[in-house]
Amino acid sequence: xxxxxxxxxxxxxxxxxxxxxxxxxxxxxxxxxxxxxxxxxxxxxxxxxxxxxxxxxxxxxxxxxxxxxxxxxxxxxxxxxxxxxxxxxxxxxxxxxxxxxxxxxxxxxxxxxxxxxxxxxxxxxxxxxxxxxxxxx
Amino acid sequence: xxxxxxxxxxxxxxxxxxxxxxxxxxxxxxxxxxxxxxxxxxxxxxxxxxxxxxxxxxxxxxxxxxxxxxxxxxxxxxxxxxxxxxxxxxxxxxxxxxxxxxxxxxxxxxxxxxxxxxxxxxxxxxxxxxxxxxxxxxxxxxxxxxxxxxxxxxxxxxxxxxxxxxxxxxxxxxxxxxxxxxxxxxxxxxxxxxxxxxxxxxxxxxxxxxxxxxxxxxxxxxxxxxxxxxxxxxxxxxxxxxxxxxxxxxxxxxxxxxxxxxxxxxxxxxxxxxxxxxxxxxxxxxxxxxxxxxxxxxxxxxxxxxxxxxxxxxxxxxxxxxxxxxxxxxxxxxxxxxxxxxxxxxxxxxxxxxxxxxxxxxxxxxxxxxxxxxxxxxxxxxxxxxxxxxxxx
Numbered sequence: 167x168x169x170x171x172x173x174x175x176x177x178x179x180x181x182x183x184x185x186x187x188x189x190x191x192x193x194x195x196x197x198x199x200x201x202x203x204x205x206x207x208x209x210x211x212x213x214x215x216x217x218x219x220x221x222x223x224x225x226x227x228x229x230x231x232x233x234x235x236x237x238x239x240x241x242x243x244x245x246x247x248x249x250x251x252x253x254x255x256x257x258x259x260x261x262x263x264x265x266x267x268x269x270x271x272x273x274x275x276x277x278x279x280x281x282x283x284x285x286x287x288x289x290x291x292x293x294x295x296x297x298x299x300x301x302x303x
Numbered sequence: 304x305x306x307x308x309x310x311x312x313x314x315x316x317x318x319x320x321x322x323x324x325x326x327x328x329x330x331x332x333x334x335x336x337x338x339x340x341x342x343x344x345x346x347x348x349x350x351x352x353x354x355x356x357x358x359x360x361x362x363x364x365x366x367x368x369x370x371x372x373x374x375x376x377x378x379x380x381x382x383x384x385x386x387x388x389x390x391x392x393x394x395x396x397x398x399x400x401x402x403x404x405x406x407x408x409x410x411x412x413x414x415x416x417x418x419x420x421x422x423x424x425x426x427x428x429x430x431x432x433x434x435x436x437x438x439x440x441x442x443x444x445x446x447x448x449x450x451x452x453x454x455x456x457x458x459x460x461x462x463x464x465x466x467x468x469x470x471x472x473x474x475x476x477x478x479x480x481x482x483x484x485x486x487x488x489x490x491x492x493x494x495x496x497x498x499x500x501x502x503x504x505x506x507x508x509x510x511x512x513x514x515x516x517x518x519x520x521x522x523x524x525x526x527x528x529x530x531x532x533x534x535x536x537x538x539x540x541x542x543x544x545x546x547x548x549x550x551x552x553x554x555x556x557x558x559x560x561x562x563x564x565x566x567x568x569x570x571x572x573x574x575x576x577x578x579x580x581x582x583x584x585x586x587x588x589x590x591x592x593x594x595x596x597x598x599x600x601x602x603x604x605x606x607x608x609x610x611x612x613x614x615x616x617x618x619x620x621x622x623x624x625x626x627x628x629x630x631x632x633x634x635x636x637x638x639x640x641x642x643x644x645x646x647x648x649x650x651x652x653x654x655x656x657x658x659x660x661x662x663x664x665x666x667x668x669x670x671x672x673x674x675x676x677x678x679x680x681x682x683x684x685x686x687x688x689x690x691x692x693x694x695x696x
Contacts, residue, residue: 175441235455237508245447265443265557
């Protein structure tokens with residue numbers, strides 16, 4: 167694998183489960199076993215009830231575009247080769263909103279409300295980032 | 304004597320510019336001395352120095368945090384110092400802490416300074432700072448997001464929900480630059496732009512174009528504050544805090560349910576107005592620090608100046624810029640004045656003082672008796688809203 171020169175997520179002890187999941191190409195959402203809240207991003211304690219009895223549920227991987235922005239310039243040097251970058255906030259049916267990039271599509275094809283699905287990219291041996299792409303009809 | 308209330312009685316500011324030849328300390332000393340002279344007090348009457356934390360200026364942060372200002376300036380009556388950091392809401396927090404020093408009787412006068420130089424910091428380093436400081440390093444930063452990109456995401460959704468057009472939003476920047484073009488303290492003094500200039504400028508992060516994004520600049524300002532009672536004896540130069548309200552939303556933009564901050568603008572302004580005994584319709588000037596055009600629209604919607612979704616049309620109809628019947632953000636916001644980090648909020652307070660004193664030159668709002676001002680920190684994590692008036696009540 168060629169050397170990945172972009173910033174990697176600063177993985178925390180309590181988010182390790184999420185990133186272990188992406189390495190197995192699973193999108194895991196933190197879940198509170200005390201109050202049933204789905205939690206994103208992962209924390210040490212449930213932000214609703216402060217329970218530490220937290221586990222993981224596997225998300226369906228489907229989502230809907232809440233908003234997007236196509237970045238054409240002004241990024242740090244290591245991201246220049248990726249321009250244009252389609253930034254998006256996507257809503258998961260599990261009640262979670264995530265920040266991501268939309269991939270495998272052209273900027274002009276993106277719209278709010280578009281159905282997307284997770285796609286995993288193993289960017290290093292240790293880290294897999296989840297991205298989203300349009301659902302093929 | 305009662306020590307209640309907060310009033311601004313002295314101001315100092317240097318023009319916003321990009322001039323790495325000026326040192327941070329040169330700016331700091333100039334604005335502090337100007338504020339003291341403007342107030343007409345002796346330097347040794349200053350009982351505390353509460354500094355606005357300058358973002359991305361580590362050496363200055365240390366100097367301000369650990370007491371260099373009273374030592375260098377010979378403030379012999381200074382009883383304590385502190386620095387406040389809440390990003391763009393730092394100045395607001397300085398004023399809160401200053402008020403505590405005054406109400407507790409420890410200080411009659413408090414000096415609140417800021418200084419920043421960004422022109423000597425490499426562009427890549429600044430992009431990195433604004434991409435990492437207010438955004439999430441685990442779930443946002445690996446995706447190539449910049450601060451402009453983050454605000455582009457919100458702006459896109461604002462347009463989708465309200466039907467505001469790119470031209471209407473571009474009109475916000477035209478108006479902000481029109482205010483800046485009339486202001487000798489703006490980096491854009493004498494440089495108005497047209498709707499075509501905004502629309503034809505390079506696309507940065509859709510729908511935000513280059514002219515709608517911020518030019519990072521150098522600057523600095525200072526305020527001298529005291530109690531209402533002392534201010535009353537100082538005459539016309541005093542501007543009085545009448546009420547204050549604040550709401551926190553979230554650190555990370557995508558975590559925000561109140562994505563355009565309308566509810567936070569509404570509730571914080573209601574608190575501030577209720578304390579002041581005034582209505583939003585009594586406000587002669589609305590000063591909104593949001594740094595991106597959509598905030599200039601959603602704040603008016605949250606304040607109750609117009610219906611939800613109508614903010615952009617007020618700007619597009621020319622009602623908020625020079626000559627309009629609803630003057631807003633005469634300070635120009637970061638877009639129309641240059642972005643001096645946490646100093647933008649300082650400049651907002653200073654400009655509000657000038658307007659209420661009748662010292663705003665070509666930008667002067669006629670009969671400006673009361674003004675409402677909102678600052679925000681981080682990625683608009685909060686809305687800190689204050690009502691100021693020419694009279695204490």
